Amino acid sequence: MAFLDMFDKLDDIVYAPIDAICSWVKEPMKSFEARREIKKMDKEAEIELNKAKQESELKAYDARQIVELEIDQRRWNAEIDTIIAQQMDERRDKLVESLKQYQLELATASKNIVEEIGKMSLDLREKANNMMLEKIKEYKKIQDEAKQQSISEIKEAKELFLMMTLKHIRLLLVR
Numbered sequence: 001m002a003f004l005d006m007f008d009k010l011d012d013i014v015y016a017p018i019d020a021i022c023s024w025v026k027e028p029m030k031s032f033e034a035r036r037e038i039k040k041m042d043k044e045a046e047i048e049l050n051k052a053k054q055e056s057e058l059k060a061y062d063a064r065q066i067v068e069l070e071i072d073q074r075r076w077n078a079e080i081d082t083i084i085a086q087q088m089d090e091r092r093d094k095l096v097e098s099l100k101q102y103q104l105e106l107a108t109a110s111k112n113i114v115e116e117i118g119k120m121s122l123d124l125r126e127k128a129n130n131m132m133l134e135k136i137k138e139y140k141k142i143q144d145e146a147k148q149q150s151i152s153e154i155k156e157a158k159e160l161f162l163m164m165t166l167k168h169i170r171l172l173l174v175r
Helices: 002-119 122-174
Strands: none
Touching: 002 122
């Protein structure tokens, strides 16, 4: 056994220097590995920083786009309101002009009828008077129909405007 202990001591004597040499050789590799880990952590931090920067730029861009869309929507709504107001003014002016023309024609026709009635006999005067009253009723009926038609056209224009405005808003919201 003493003989085996001697090999054990010899093993320790030979193994210790070899172990020291192996440790000495491994040291640069450990240092290289540590530098590589530090570089890896630096790259990851840089990537995270760039990612956060891009996200903030994207949010700012989105906010600008939303503001621009709202401005465009307000401008379009103002233009549509102006167009509708102009169309309603034009229709109202046409209606007033046609009513004036109708009243002038009615006054002229009444004057002509009165003159003609003065020239006619009583029997014919009575027939003419009845005819005149009938024509006046017809003119009033036509006038009422024209008023109702213009009122319904104005209502239709308002409804069309509202529908177009709602469609436009929906389109903007979908974007």
